[in-house]
Amino acid sequence: MSAAPSGAAAQDLFRFVLRLGDLSLVLGQRLGEWVGHAPALEEDLGLANVALDLIGQARLLLTYAGEIEAKGRGEDELAFLREHGDYFNAVLAEQPNGDFGRTIVRQVLIDAFQLELYERMATSTDERLAAIAAKSVKEVRYHLRYSSDWLVRLGDGTEASNARVQAALEALWPYTVELFAEDELDRSMADRGVAPRLSDVQAAWSARIDAILAAATLQRPKDRPHAWHGKRGQHSEHLGYILAEMQHLQRTYPGARW
Amino acid sequence: MSNTMEEGREWPLYEVFVRARGGLDHKHVGSLHASDARMAIDHARDLYTRRQEGVSIWVVPSKEITASDPAETDSLFEPARDKIYRHPTFYEIPDEVKTL
Numbered sequence: 001m002s003a004a005p006s007g008a009a010a011q012d013l014f015r016f017v018l019r020l021g022d023l024s025l026v027l028g029q030r031l032g033e034w035v036g037h038a039p040a041l042e043e044d045l046g047l048a049n050v051a052l053d054l055i056g057q058a059r060l061l062l063t064y065a066g067e068i069e070a071k072g073r074g075e076d077e078l079a080f081l082r083e084h085g086d087y088f089n090a091v092l093a094e095q096p097n098g099d100f101g102r103t104i105v106r107q108v109l110i111d112a113f114q115l116e117l118y119e120r121m122a123t124s125t126d127e128r129l130a131a132i133a134a135k136s137v138k139e140v141r142y143h144l145r146y147s148s149d150w151l152v153r154l155g156d157g158t159e160a161s162n163a164r165v166q167a168a169l170e171a172l173w174p175y176t177v178e179l180f181a182e183d184e185l186d187r188s189m190a191d192r193g194v195a196p197r198l199s200d201v202q203a204a205w206s207a208r209i210d211a212i213l214a215a216a217t218l219q220r221p222k223d224r225p226h227a228w229h230g231k232r233g234q235h236s237e238h239l240g241y242i243l244a245e246m247q248h249l250q251r252t253y254p255g256a257r258w
Numbered sequence: 259m260s261n262t263m264e265e266g267r268e269w270p271l272y273e274v275f276v277r278a279r280g281g282l283d284h285k286h287v288g289s290l291h292a293s294d295a296r297m298a299i300d301h302a303r304d305l306y307t308r309r310q311e312g313v314s315i316w317v318v319p320s321k322e323i324t325a326s327d328p329a330e331t332d333s334l335f336e337p338a339r340d341k342i343y344r345h346p347t348f349y350e351i352p353d354e355v356k357t358l
Contacts, residue, residue, distance in 0.1 A: 040269070042290055042301040049304045146300055153293065 014068045021061030022089035028054030053139040080250035091230035092175035094239045102168035104150045111144035116204040120196035155216025173221040178228040271320040272298040276312035
């Protein structure tokens with residue numbers, strides 16, 4: 001795509017890019033909460049590295065979103081000065097860390113989604129998104145290696161570790177529905193070749209998750225139809241707390257830089 | 259935050275070797291704790307190559323390394339000290355040879 005889209009097309013693309021960027025931003029912020037608290041120094045750095053990759057993706061995506069919107073908002077304004085209802089991440093990303101196993105389960109579910117999404121988006125008709133996807137897919141491939149290795153260790157570990165991650169899987173599984181719940185915006189992006197069909201992403205995700213769960217000796221929970229609307233700005237109670245912490249500095253000292 | 263898990267149950271120690279660029283040797287850069295070799299690679303990647311220090315990593319369980327005994331330093335290394343003729347520093351190098 002050479003010329004920047006305008007009008008309704010730009011509005012659609014803006015919201016879609018925010019969905020992608022907010023997913024990375026909120027998940028990265030969540031992982032950042034582990035810094036100084038992880039079970040081992042090595043995991044502290046491991047989680048922080050994943051978090052920084054995600055924040056890096058969010059920066060690229062939010063910067064692009066700001067350019068599409070063309071109202072002078074940059075990555076910082078979009079990250080730090082938007083309200084709760086203007087965030088479009090799937091609610092899975094904002095779910096609390098819980099114990100280490102629960103964090104790992106959430107991570108596997110989202111890493112596998114981002115991997116399948118970015119692999120396909122690397123050929124997007126939107127050159128900027130294609131470039132961001134091509135860069136991010138390398139990071140995400142490592143994220144999934146890290147998280148799925150851990151899930152296998154914990155699932156195929158002791159009785160206690162297996163029980164904990166199985167419980168986390170049961171608790172978080174229902175939120176995965178939203179990742180693949182195609183709405184009009186997802187459809188229009190796929191029609192324009194900007195993004196892959198979510199049904200394609202879902203099929204690949206599902207196969208990948210099945211293989212990981214089998215290696216981890218975990219049971220795949222049953223799908224329970226439930227509608228979540230984080231992608232449309234309706235969030236769980238958790239996002240507010242995340243934003244309060246993340247935005248506090250910029251709201252207290254507007255324009256602060258360091 | 260603790261490296262030691264519980265007393266007596268800590269992850270084994272691994273030594274980490276990193277190759278900075280193609281063509282160079284793997285150099286010892288430090289050690290870390292991990293439950294298995296694959297985790298050791300992941301940890302080494304996160305701890306020792308996050309500032310682009312490397313393109314390849316080796317990890318070796320520290321217990322697999324056999325070290326020379328410091329008490330034997332004299333008998334092992336002292337005898338070489340008066341045999342400087344083993345260094346090839348007594349050759350006349352022709353001017354034409356720029357790099358050797």
